[in-house]
Amino acid sequence: MKKPIPLFFLVAVTAWAVSATELSKNIRQVVEIHRLRPQTGSAGHRIPQIDCLSWRLGVETNNIRDWKLVPSDCENYVGHYMLGEQYRDDCEIVADAAIEYANGLTLSGDGTEIWVFDIDETTLSNIPYYARSDVAFGAVPYNDTKFDEWVSEGKAPAIPASLRLYNAVLSLGIKPVFLTGTKEAFREVRTANLKEAGYYNWEKLILKGVNDTGSAVEYKSGKRTELVNAGYKIVGNIGDQWSDLLGVDVGDRTFKLPDPMYYIG
Numbered sequence: 001m002k003k004p005i006p007l008f009f010l011v012a013v014t015a016w017a018v019s020a021t022e023l024s025k026n027i028r029q030v031v032e033i034h035r036l037r038p039q040t041g042s043a044g045h046r047i048p049q050i051d052c053l054s055w056r057l058g059v060e061t062n063n064i065r066d067w068k069l070v071p072s073d074c075e076n077y078v079g080h081y082m083l084g085e086q087y088r089d090d091c092e093i094v095a096d097a098a099i100e101y102a103n104g105l106t107l108s109g110d111g112t113e114i115w116v117f118d119i120d121e122t123t124l125s126n127i128p129y130y131a132r133s134d135v136a137f138g139a140v141p142y143n144d145t146k147f148d149e150w151v152s153e154g155k156a157p158a159i160p161a162s163l164r165l166y167n168a169v170l171s172l173g174i175k176p177v178f179l180t181g182t183k184e185a186f187r188e189v190r191t192a193n194l195k196e197a198g199y200y201n202w203e204k205l206i207l208k209g210v211n212d213t214g215s216a217v218e219y220k221s222g223k224r225t226e227l228v229n230a231g232y233k234i235v236g237n238i239g240d241q242w243s244d245l246l247g248v249d250v251g252d253r254t255f256k257l258p259d260p261m262y263y264i265g
């Protein structure tokens with residue numbers, strides 16, 4: 001089953017892009033994307049040595065851990081998954097489940113109920129960066145200088161499903177808290193990027209300070225514990241990494257968004 005990826009990408013990019021300059025940049029990326037011939041459907045295709053759909057299921061379920069790179073045989077597969085409708089559908093179904101859960105909550109309305117949102121690949125999408133040929137959807141080793149340059153541009157679009165959840169949560173009177181591994185130095189650009197993408201209100205935006213050491217699980221657990229100690233009740237927690245959702249004070253319910261491009265332990 002083949003999917004019209006470049007066309008869908010255009011639609012996706014048009015939906016995500018907010019400015020003309022952004023659009024022209026994304027169209028340049030579409031040209032790069034054409035390198036990826038649609039050799040597999042996004043539902044998977046057996047590639048010699050590795051079944052990429054099995055690999056993706058393995059990473060999404062946290063059965064495969066501490067992986068450093070997308071297997072080179074799966075670069076095309078992951079690229080088509082991320083740019084095709086399957087990724088968007090997979091995000092939408094997570095948002096549906098989260099909104100259904102939130103709507104069913106008995107809320108005190110006392111202002112202490114919060115929902116923790118991770119940022120990268122949760123509220124904001126780095127697809128325009130990951131689709132670059134020098135990044136190759138995570139099949140090329142991570143370069144923090146290069147990634148920081150992209151973050152500094154402040155051009156990451158919203159993930160539409162997460163924006164829908166965010167608005168649902170806000171309308172219920174649950175306060176959003178953003179908790180990210182992004183460094184404190186990026187506070188200003190991240191704030192502007194969140195607003196540009198449609199996230200206007202939050203109770204707190206927690207970034208990683210110079211003294212926040214340890215693993216992602218330790219860092220995020222520590223920050224959540226601080227929230228709980230300050231009197232907040234974490235009713236929901238959503239992230240693309242298992243390190244967003246494991247540890248202590250994870251919240252009454254957690255929701256995992258897909259991310260087959262990178263692993264943060």
Ligand SMILES: *[C@@H]1O[C@H](CO)[C@@H](O)[C@H](O)[C@H]1NC(C)=O
Nearest residue numbers: 141142143144145146147149
């Ligand atoms: C990482 O990216 C920077 C900026 O583009 C580049 O100067 C540097 O050579 C890259 N490092 C590696 C190891 O590729």
Ligand SMILES: *[C@@H]1O[C@H](CO)[C@@H](O)[C@H](O)[C@H]1NC(C)=O
Nearest residue numbers: 184185208209210211212213
């Ligand atoms: C980090 O820790 C050092 C040493 O304890 C301290 O002097 C500094 O103020 C801390 N920085 C922040 C931003 O908390």
